[in-house]
Amino acid sequence: MDSQPAFPSTGRVSATGASARKKNRFWSDILRQKYLYLMSLPFVIWLFIFNYVPIWGWTMAFQNYKPAKSFSEQKWVGFDQFKTLFHDDQFYRVLRNTLAMSGLSLVAGFIFPILFAVLLNEVKSMPFKRITQTISYLPHFVSWVVVAGIVTSMLSLDGVVNHLLTWLHISDEPIQFMAKPHWFWGIVTGSDIWKETGWNAIIYLAAITGIDKELYEAARVDGAGRFRQIWNITLPGIRSTIMVLFIMSIGHLLSIGYEKQMLLGNNLVSDYSQVLDLYALNYGIKIAHFSYGTAISMFNSVVSVILLFAANGLFKKFAKESIM
Amino acid sequence: MKWNSTKSLSSLSLLTLSGALLLSGCGQNNNGDSASNSGSSASASPSGSGSASASSDAGAQMDTTPITFSFFGADASPNWNNMQDDVGKAITAKTGVTINAEYDVASGGGQSKIALMAASGQYPDIIFAKGELGKLVDAGAIIDLTDLIDKYAPHIKAMMKDNMNRLKYSNDDQSIYAIPTNGGVNNQYFDATGGFEVQLRVLKELGYPQIKTVQDYENVLKEYVAKHPTTDGQPTIPLLLNGDGWKRMITITNPGFIATGAPDDGEYYVDPTTYKAELHYKRPEEKDYFKWLNHMYNEGLLDKDTFVEKDDQYQAKIASGRVLGLISQEWEYGNAENSLKSAGKNDETYGHFPVTLNDQYQDHELQSVGVDFSGISITTACKDPVRAIQFLDWLASDEGQVLVNWGVEGKQYNIVNGQRVIPADVQNAKVNDNSNFAKTTGVGLYTTFAPHYGDGVKDSTGNYYTTNFPDQIVASYSDAEKEALKGYNATTWKDLFPSEKDLPVKEWGALYNMQVPTDGDYAVIYQKTQEIVDKSIPKVILAKPEDFDKTYDQFISDLNKAGAEKMEATYTDLVKSRVKLFTGKDVQ
Numbered sequence: 046m047d048s049q050p051a052f053p054s055t056g057r058v059s060a061t062g063a064s065a066r067k068k069n070r071f072w073s074d075i076l077r078q079k080y081l082y083l084m085s086l087p088f089v090i091w092l093f094i095f096n097y098v099p100i101w102g103w104t105m106a107f108q109n110y111k112p113a114k115s116f117s118e119q120k121w122v123g124f125d126q127f128k129t130l131f132h133d134d135q136f137y138r139v140l141r142n143t144l145a146m147s148g149l150s151l152v153a154g155f156i157f158p159i160l161f162a163v164l165l166n167e168v169k170s171m172p173f174k175r176i177t178q179t180i181s182y183l184p185h186f187v188s189w190v191v192v193a194g195i196v197t198s199m200l201s202l203d204g205v206v207n208h209l210l211t212w213l214h215i216s217d218e219p220i221q222f223m224a225k226p227h228w229f230w231g232i233v234t235g236s237d238i239w240k241e242t243g244w245n246a247i248i249y250l251a252a253i254t255g256i257d258k259e260l261y262e263a264a265r266v267d268g269a270g271r272f273r274q275i276w277n278i279t280l281p282g283i284r285s286t287i288m289v290l291f292i293m294s295i296g297h298l299l300s301i302g303y304e305k306q307m308l309l310g311n312n313l314v315s316d317y318s319q320v321l322d323l324y325a326l327n328y329g330i331k332i333a334h335f336s337y338g339t340a341i342s343m344f345n346s347v348v349s350v351i352l353l354f355a356a357n358g359l360f361k362k363f364a365k366e367s368i369m
Numbered sequence: 370m371k372w373n374s375t376k377s378l379s380s381l382s383l384l385t386l387s388g389a390l391l392l393s394g395c396g397q398n399n400n401g402d403s404a405s406n407s408g409s410s411a412s413a414s415p416s417g418s419g420s421a422s423a424s425s426d427a428g429a430q431m432d433t434t435p436i437t438f439s440f441f442g443a444d445a446s447p448n449w450n451n452m453q454d455d456v457g458k459a460i461t462a463k464t465g466v467t468i469n470a471e472y473d474v475a476s477g478g479g480q481s482k483i484a485l486m487a488a489s490g491q492y493p494d495i496i497f498a499k500g501e502l503g504k505l506v507d508a509g510a511i512i513d514l515t516d517l518i519d520k521y522a523p524h525i526k527a528m529m530k531d532n533m534n535r536l537k538y539s540n541d542d543q544s545i546y547a548i549p550t551n552g553g554v555n556n557q558y559f560d561a562t563g564g565f566e567v568q569l570r571v572l573k574e575l576g577y578p579q580i581k582t583v584q585d586y587e588n589v590l591k592e593y594v595a596k597h598p599t600t601d602g603q604p605t606i607p608l609l610l611n612g613d614g615w616k617r618m619i620t621i622t623n624p625g626f627i628a629t630g631a632p633d634d635g636e637y638y639v640d641p642t643t644y645k646a647e648l649h650y651k652r653p654e655e656k657d658y659f660k661w662l663n664h665m666y667n668e669g670l671l672d673k674d675t676f677v678e679k680d681d682q683y684q685a686k687i688a689s690g691r692v693l694g695l696i697s698q699e700w701e702y703g704n705a706e707n708s709l710k711s712a713g714k715n716d717e718t719y720g721h722f723p724v725t726l727n728d729q730y731q732d733h734e735l736q737s738v739g740v741d742f743s744g745i746s747i748t749t750a751c752k753d754p755v756r757a758i759q760f761l762d763w764l765a766s767d768e769g770q771v772l773v774n775w776g777v778e779g780k781q782y783n784i785v786n787g788q789r790v791i792p793a794d795v796q797n798a799k800v801n802d803n804s805n806f807a808k809t810t811g812v813g814l815y816t817t818f819a820p821h822y823g824d825g826v827k828d829s830t831g832n833y834y835t836t837n838f839p840d841q842i843v844a845s846y847s848d849a850e851k852e853a854l855k856g857y858n859a860t861t862w863k864d865l866f867p868s869e870k871d872l873p874v875k876e877w878g879a880l881y882n883m884q885v886p887t888d889g890d891y892a893v894i895y896q897k898t899q900e901i902v903d904k905s906i907p908k909v910i911l912a913k914p915e916d917f918d919k920t921y922d923q924f925i926s927d928l929n930k931a932g933a934e935k936m937e938a939t940y941t942d943l944v945k946s947r948v949k950l951f952t953g954k955d956v957q
Contacts, residue, residue, distance in 0.1 A: 112488055197682075221673065224677050311612070311676055311677050312617070313677065313908075326481065328893065328896060330481060330484045330485065333487060
């Protein structure tokens with residue numbers, strides 16, 4: 046929104062003018078920059094319609110909302126929906142699962158793509174590099190439905206993984222992976238790594254290309270080996286990219302969707318597979334308790350904003366990096 | 370800096386300005402909408418009253434100008450062909466109506482989709498809402514059909530004459546919100562499609578053994594799998610159940626009451642004298658049933674993947690022909706069985722047996738519930754409810770029913786000596802290539818749209834309305850099926866089941882069709898208990914035999930902890946008021 050002046054001359058207006066002149070200047074500014082304003086207007090409207098108008102719906106969280114009634118006829122219940130929410134054991138279980146799975150994928154989602162990007166960058170053969178990169182990001186375009194099918198059949202009793210394990214004599218009996226509640230978080234994180242590593246590495250590869258080549262030459266002259274170069278040049282070079290992405294994904298910690306969990310999960314592992322969004326769907330929309338669903342998503346949004354600002358503040362203070 | 374602050378101030382003011390404009394724009398839009406809505410409903414009623422006088426002389430003189438109704442069906446209809454099939458074209462030609470249909474996918478049941486409709490207020494014109502009707506009624510989305518049926522639907526009225534009370538929504542709200550279409554009026558069963566299933570090749574090889582109790586069933590599966598550990602090179606699966614989503618009810622938990630002689634009341638069991646409802650899992654005899662399933666699992670007879678696989682993997686296993694036994698309903702695994710038929714593997718399809726826990730119990734699956742099925746409703750979004758009800762009524766006429774059930778004369782059936790006869794090639798396509806047959810002919814795709822008579826009812830020409838009558842049913846059996854039935858001295862699977870004549874009609878209908886309150890605690894507790902069932906039943910069945918009792922008791926106490934007793938009390942009241950409504954009895 047903070048558009049730079051289009052014409053350098055507008056910046057030189059003196060601050061001494063009377064209020065009338067000031068007002069005049071305001072309108073003349075607009076007039077002069079009318080194309081800039083016109084160009085940004087659609088986005089302002091878009092943002093407003095899709096991101097601000099729906100917030101009005103939060104009022105539902107404080108009502109006992111009934112679809113057929115108009116706004117003035119709704120019954121207001123204060124914080125009752127939130128009280129029910131915070132008294133439900135299941136809420137804490139799904140919150141735990143959500144945080145655990147998103148935490149795991151947050152950590153894995155940084156370590157693996159960065160590692161992959163750095164290693165790929167060290168490869169000198171261009172064709173190999175290109176092919177590897179293309180192949181590695183293809184899984185990103187495969188839908189979770191298909192991925193879940195592949196994962197369940199690979200991990201099934203007569204699946205590839207079990208064949209391999211028995212062949213290598215690591216286990217005597219086939220293991221039913223999908224029936225083990227404690228392994229569910231790991232399976233989800235693993236599938237996530239397989240699917241997204243290549244895709245997430247693209248941005249780091251791009252950032253690495255932006256590093257000045259002379260730095261490497263200088264380092265080589267000083268006798269730095271490959272690992273030294275990675276540690277002292279490549280990683281610091283993409284540090285700000287990492288920070289920005291990290292802060293942003295902390296904002297998304299609670300909203301991880303529920304497709305993976307729903308598609309990979311089953312009744313045996315539901316204690317570990319149900320996440321906040323699925324809970325909101327089951328207890329909000331499915332049984333037509335819209336107010337309760339709204340309360341859940343409101344909680345979700347508020348916590349996300351707090352997390353985002355906290356992460357941003359901490360990084361600003363200690364790492365001198367921030368996005369706001 | 371100074372410049373900058375004026376700058377951001379001006380952009381801010383622009384933002385609020387555009388916002389205000391936008392808000393007022395929205396407001397106007399809303400006004401416009403509501404105005405046009407009230408306009409349309411106002412214009413609908415005069416035209417309604419206008420044609421009311423016209424319709425008194427005949428229902429036949431209905432308006433047949435082309436009209437399109439949008440429709441949503443809560444059950445998947447994978448063969449739907451946008452009315453480009455023979456029956457669909459004939460319906461459009463006769464009534465001028467085109468249905469623009471959308472169906473829920475896979476095993477959706479319409480739950481999320483209909484909840485969203487209720488929240489957004491955007492309804493199709495006509496809806497088959499199944500168990501979700503209550504949400505729409507509470508949202509004020511469904512119109513009361515009482516007067517419309519009275520004025521414009523002579524056929525529906527004639528068909529429902531004794532059952533009008535059963536169409537009413539509840540004792541407190543006696544409006545008619547849905548016309549039952551998910552079953553046939555005065556239906557007689559000529560065939561049994563539930564019970565426990567055994568592959569025909571198993572029956573043949575073992576010389577048609579008696580299969581009456583779970584012990585018999587177990588022995589049969591055990592004996593065969595010992596002889597044939599593999600089928601087509603893959604391991605033979607003795608027993609397969611479907612643990613995915615709500616289908617666990619059909620194949621795992623409902624058989625709990627089926628095998629112990631109780632009727633189907635959804636998740637509940639109702640005491641026939643006191644009308645007290647409780648979750649059916651609490652019956653001690655069902656604990657024994659689940660103990661048997663637990664035993665089947667520990668014996669290695671129940672497939673180990675039962676609770677981890679999804680519906681499509683389950684169907685694929687059946688379609689591979691290596692599953693010896695199922696505990697299900699034919700519609701649940703029908704697509705897989707059809708692909709076995711298409712592949713010519715008729716000996717790997719299934720026969721049905723009324724298996725019970727022991728010989729004290731009697732299978733109640735054929736017990737009649739009377740007219741009480743989910744049905745079709747017209748919403749407030751429908752611009753021309755009169756045309757809609759006339760359309761439904763036309764489908765309920767003799768002409769409409771014959772078209773929907775039999776197809777087009779000269780194509781799907783012929784009249785020979787006053788009898789409707791299905792030619793052999795058509796019958797062949799219908800049995801062996803059902804999904805293609807349904808797609809091109811449309812036979813079987815339109816039954817959810819209109820109330821219809823059930824099997825065994827004859828029209829004025831002395832022919833049956835439906836194609837399910839004893840001769841036709843036998844004709845639809847494959848040779849392998851006929852051979853197996855001969856082995857049991859029976860002509861249809863029904864002959865093996867206790868007849869509905871020996872079982873009284875249920876006073877409270879089918880409780881799985883009863884709509885429950887959407888506000889208050891009931892829905893929340895129900896959802897919680899369902900989740901407990903979802904996760905406890907696998908635990909119970911997969912437990913070590915010595916842990917079974919402990920696990921089952923834990924399951925029941927979890928249910929009670931979640932408030933099951935309170936929920937059962939609410940439900941008992943609903944059942945009592947339903948019996949009052951249906952029978953006029955004074956129930957305390």
